[in-house]
């Protein structure tokens with residue numbers, strides 16, 4: 505079986521509760537969404553058709569037992585579901601970073617999901633697949649709001665309360681877009697919110713720069 509892949513690399517996990525851990529990344533090609541602030545537009549087209557065996561070979565070379573499958577939108581390729589299952593069979597700890605438009609229903613339950621909820625400034629908040637929030641597991645899955653401004657943060661607070669995310673998700677990540685002007689105001693408002701959330705800055709961009717690929 506094959507996947508269309510933009511890049512495979514070994515780096516440091518830059519986000520989520522796993523931040524700072526060595527992690528292999530499999531970045532798949534293609535995404536049905538067009539978030540205004542997208543930082544991975546290079547994944548929209550192209551890529552290389554690579555067999556599962558070749559991907560597993562690369563991961564074996566890295567020797568890292570934590571793997572993130574990302575994109576683009578990784579769940580947009582139907583072969584990703586057996587791929588995730590085989591990663592789990594091989595003993596990898598698997599993270600799935602998904603944009604929240606495609607259903608997570610077919611993801612192997614051994615994998616952990618990091619689910620984006622798109623906020624208004626992304627231009628894609630109408631496309632959130634809300635049943636994904638009901639599938640979150642409190643001991644395993646994380647939900648992430650990328651916020652571009654205080655209005656997005658207000659939206660995030662409403663969704664957190666409306667869907668009782670404090671009791672549904674292992675972590676609630678508030679992730680200001682890199683370089684956002686009002687970062688201090690967002691951080692202060694997060695601090696004062698009394699919500700069980702975590703401010704999530706993208707560590708890899710501070711280490712390698714915002715435009716670096718393969719890190």
Ligand code: SF4
Nearest residue numbers: 535537539542576603
């Ligand atoms: S879902 Fe992710 S990859 Fe797709 S457009 Fe939005 S930010 Fe970019």
